[in-house]
Amino acid sequence: MHPTLLLLLLVTCLLLLHLRGRVSADCEPATCGNLTLRYPFWLGSGNQTLSPCGHPAFEVWCNDDGGSVASLKGSSIHVLGVDYANNSFVCSHTRIASGDDGVCSTDFNMSVSIALSPFTISPRNRALCFLSKCDGSAPSGPGFVNATSNCSAPIYAYLGGTYYWDRPPAIATGRCEYSYIPVLGREAAAMTAANYRRLLKDGFLMEWEAAGVGDCAACNASGGQCQYNNTVAAFRCLCPDESPSSHADFKLCC
Structure with a gap:
């Protein structure tokens, strides 16, 4: 190979390695x-730390008190663990996950x-x-436990089946x-309603559709x-020879 062509190839490779390092720095896991x-x-x-890497709905804030609590966009939803292989994460809601006060504050619809x-x-x-305001009567039958604790009125807990x-x-x-x-579910399988404090603390499972965030594994x-390209609201695969500001549509790198 001609020395000039060899030198040009070497310079090109070094440039691509430099760009690849820059892309990795932009999108490195945190x-x-x-x-x-x-x-x-x-x-x-x-x-x-505004990042070009994530889907807007998956923005996570890390609190200033030691940087140990992750929440979705600073909301009351705390992210406890992520299973990337199964597109799911365990989370808890601040209002119901902290001790006796959580039990007393369960009179709201989680889904909304x-x-x-x-x-x-x-x-x-x-x-x-959780059953409350029972008009002087207490629920009877197997499975019901008194969860009143420090609440101002009687509350009873019952562990049901699949959540819908x-x-x-x-x-x-x-x-x-x-x-x-x-x-x-994996915790509840070995527990009863009497373990309501532990069940609240351990949180619950959320899932997301892989189609909504693109084929990251292939990229x-x-x-x-x-x-995630906010300009066109779609996933994109940034290749080493591209600028982060490029608005190219999704493609795989060579």
Whole structure:
């Protein structure tokens, strides 16, 4: 090979390696406490670290108190762990996950307290029910436990079957009002309603559709970095020879 062509090839390779390093730096996984965040999750404006890498709905803030608590966009939804292989994450809601106060504050609909799109509350959860305002009567039968604790009025807990956000569990409520909350199915399998504090603390499972965030695995395998193009509201694969400001449509790298 001609020395000039060889030198040109070497310079090109070094430039691509430099660009690949720059892309990796732009989109490198981040940590919040013990949690590793990578596409489609990303550390957002709560940390003054605007990233081009993540889907807007997956923006995570890490609190300033030691940087150990991750929440979706600084909301009341805390992210406890992410299973990237199965497009799911375990989370908890601040209002119901902290001790006795959580039990006393379960009179709200979990599904409407979460911005669900593009997330869904997994049917792999079970339904933990709380009955209150029982008009002087207490629910009877197996499975009901007194969960009043420090609450101002009697509350009873019942662990039901599969959680459906639009279908309340069919239980004998008597004259009580009741709400139901998702809890991890894998935990509930070995527990009863008497373990309601632990079930609340351990959170519940949320899922997202892979189609909504693009084929990140194929992008990584081709040597690219997964990003989300806010201009066209679609996933894109950033290749080493591209500028992060490029608005190219999705493609795999060579």
